[in-house]
Amino acid sequence: MERTANFLRVEKMSEKTKIRILVAKPGLDAHDRGILVLCKALRDAGMDVIYSGLLPTPEQVAKIAIDEDVDAIALSLHNGAHLTAFPEVKKHLEDKGMYNIAVIGGGIIPEEDKKELENKGISGNFGPGTSMETIIDHIKKMVK
Amino acid sequence: MQETKNYWKVKINEITEKKSTNQDSEDQLKQIKDRIKKWEKDVLEPWTDNSADHNKIYQTTSDINVKNTYTMADVDNLSQNLFPGDFPYTRGPYPNMYRGKKWTMRMFSGFGTPEDTNKRLKYLIENGQTGLSIAFDMPTLYGYDADNKRSIGEVGKCGCNISSLKDMEILFNEIPLRDVSTSMTINAPASILTAMYASVAIKNNIPINELRGTVQTDILKEYIAQKEWTYPPKNHMRIIRDMMEYCTKEMPKWNYISISGYHIREAGSNAVQELAFTLANGFTYLELGKQAGLKIEEFAPRLSFFFNSTMNFFEEIAKFRAARRIWATVLKEKYGVEDNKALILRFHTQTSGASLTWQQPMNNIVRTAIEALAAVLGGTQSLHTNSYDEAWALPTEEAVKVALRTQQIIAEETGVTSTVDPLGGSYYLECLTNELEEGAYRYFDKIEEIGGVINAIEEGYLQKEIAETAYRNQLQIEKEKEIIVGVNKYNETEEKPIKILKVDDKAQEIQIERLKKIKNERNNDRVKETLANLRRTYENDEKNCMYDTLKAVQAYATLQEIVDVGRDVFGEWKEPQIF
Numbered sequence: 001m002e003r004t005a006n007f008l009r010v011e012k013m014s015e016k017t018k019i020r021i022l023v024a025k026p027g028l029d030a031h032d033r034g035i036l037v038l039c040k041a042l043r044d045a046g047m048d049v050i051y052s053g054l055l056p057t058p059e060q061v062a063k064i065a066i067d068e069d070v071d072a073i074a075l076s077l078h079n080g081a082h083l084t085a086f087p088e089v090k091k092h093l094e095d096k097g098m099y100n101i102a103v104i105g106g107g108i109i110p111e112e113d114k115k116e117l118e119n120k121g122i123s124g125n126f127g128p129g130t131s132m133e134t135i136i137d138h139i140k141k142m143v144k
Numbered sequence: 145m146q147e148t149k150n151y152w153k154v155k156i157n158e159i160t161e162k163k164s165t166n167q168d169s170e171d172q173l174k175q176i177k178d179r180i181k182k183w184e185k186d187v188l189e190p191w192t193d194n195s196a197d198h199n200k201i202y203q204t205t206s207d208i209n210v211k212n213t214y215t216m217a218d219v220d221n222l223s224q225n226l227f228p229g230d231f232p233y234t235r236g237p238y239p240n241m242y243r244g245k246k247w248t249m250r251m252f253s254g255f256g257t258p259e260d261t262n263k264r265l266k267y268l269i270e271n272g273q274t275g276l277s278i279a280f281d282m283p284t285l286y287g288y289d290a291d292n293k294r295s296i297g298e299v300g301k302c303g304c305n306i307s308s309l310k311d312m313e314i315l316f317n318e319i320p321l322r323d324v325s326t327s328m329t330i331n332a333p334a335s336i337l338t339a340m341y342a343s344v345a346i347k348n349n350i351p352i353n354e355l356r357g358t359v360q361t362d363i364l365k366e367y368i369a370q371k372e373w374t375y376p377p378k379n380h381m382r383i384i385r386d387m388m389e390y391c392t393k394e395m396p397k398w399n400y401i402s403i404s405g406y407h408i409r410e411a412g413s414n415a416v417q418e419l420a421f422t423l424a425n426g427f428t429y430l431e432l433g434k435q436a437g438l439k440i441e442e443f444a445p446r447l448s449f450f451f452n453s454t455m456n457f458f459e460e461i462a463k464f465r466a467a468r469r470i471w472a473t474v475l476k477e478k479y480g481v482e483d484n485k486a487l488i489l490r491f492h493t494q495t496s497g498a499s500l501t502w503q504q505p506m507n508n509i510v511r512t513a514i515e516a517l518a519a520v521l522g523g524t525q526s527l528h529t530n531s532y533d534e535a536w537a538l539p540t541e542e543a544v545k546v547a548l549r550t551q552q553i554i555a556e557e558t559g560v561t562s563t564v565d566p567l568g569g570s571y572y573l574e575c576l577t578n579e580l581e582e583g584a585y586r587y588f589d590k591i592e593e594i595g596g597v598i599n600a601i602e603e604g605y606l607q608k609e610i611a612e613t614a615y616r617n618q619l620q621i622e623k624e625k626e627i628i629v630g631v632n633k634y635n636e637t638e639e640k641p642i643k644i645l646k647v648d649d650k651a652q653e654i655q656i657e658r659l660k661k662i663k664n665e666r667n668n669d670r671v672k673e674t675l676a677n678l679r680r681t682y683e684n685d686e687k688n689c690m691y692d693t694l695k696a697v698q699a700y701a702t703l704q705e706i707v708d709v710g711r712d713v714f715g716e717w718k719e720p721q722i723f
Contacts, residue, residue, distance in 0.1 A: 036611045036722065
């Protein structure tokens, strides 16, 4: 019996090394080309990818993240609402005591907004033309 | 009229057979082919010495293989495509094209409050723009008012906010609706914004049958690519059916659907997919009009198209030419349309936003110029050129002016407008036109096998096709098989920030304040009554909902109040699993 339990624990451990990530656009923004490309790239990089589908609210994104027990959330917005929506996701996570889920941003984000986002706990904030490799490396670093 | 069953397969056979047997003299063709072989052996091979560069596979975005050289042996249908303004319109919709009238320079704009956008529209008119084109913000596109929780942070951010007729009145304040043609990029709530525009005209004593312009209304490409929808496809199509019927009768100069490939391309598809999915949507609207009891001859001229122009120069030009030919051919053969005027595909073009780079943004001026030139060489009827700063933010006035000037330079300085379809007869271009045509017919056949566009949307087939192409394209860029200057080649370590447009959150406050005021001042019993009537109409598929929409709008029911009636009756669309 004990052997089985040990074996199960090992299984779980190796599963745990696989990064589990939620990919979402928290708002009224349907520019999903980049995010669908990102989903495929993260999957091909060996991550467990959960895509929220379109139009969740920041609150819903936080809820999915908690329910799905993810290590990180990749957020994307192209509609100019990142300064409101990204911190909103972070806030809903923290309200539930979830400080250890990495929140990573991307989209059309002006340079001067990046610092503000960083200060509010959103890292990355990758702009157009960023390579998938850069994003993947960053995610790995953040969930370590 | 041809037997419609298997029509697509018949066309595919026709095209592939044409390739193997040339209808011009067989002997002559054989002679040319012998000469090509000889030239390849004696001239080309020694010159290239079988170098790696020569043996590399060259392809267009649609994976069409590109040969070293094209000759008359590659094109066999020149004699069927001799003249512009003549069936099948490959060379252009009109016989004298830009000699008669230049394309309309139509810069898409909109941000902040209706006052902000009104000011920008006037600025563009002063600078020589000839048609208006309005962008709306996300809440408007989805049918939420500025005071909705979902709209926080989004009001006026990527377009103008419209929450009620009041906003529309301000947006067009002091703009002569009788003289301008107005294009509105609005889809899910298109019937409501059309009703608002008509209501502004009515208030200003302008007969609505004189109104000229276009609403996008193309909900099919929303499900496929842009994804700004509210109700499920069948309910949206019913509303469009009602609009078609209403506008054909009451607003005969109003183009009520702009069938759009633009977003399909921006979402990551290639040229053949853009062409095929857009035209397939077009055929679906034709069927819808027929169901409404309209005659195609009567309403087809009110359908216009909207294509993307991106960087693969010749493939883009070929795409525009193929689009005209396919539309005219299918309408004539499959739908039995006899009036030539109803066969002509007219289109607006926008240069590609996705081709713009955040890195070294000034390079975007060059990209836009090349894309704009392709649109003109493809025979566009109107054109929007993107601004160089659009990978950073919404464009500044200064950047918009450069983009408009780009069109003016093409029109006034290059001489490309002196003759019609100047590239017609180019072996390469004509061959590409044929290849794109064939690729499109293959997709039409496939879509028909799935049971039509709406089934293909519900199954997620079209969405998955696009996402797959987008991903493959990204991999090509990462492997440096596709080069983007400033991104994966010739890049610089640091980017100098450029001046960008900032839309502040004041727009939201102003819009919320205005909504409060309207809700206080209007006759709320009248609003309730008109909305209840609209609900009954929505519930009765036989009735045309445009009349009740107009009444609700004119009672100052807000955009969301009207859309919520639909949400309640029809439900909301949930996209099938794409990833």
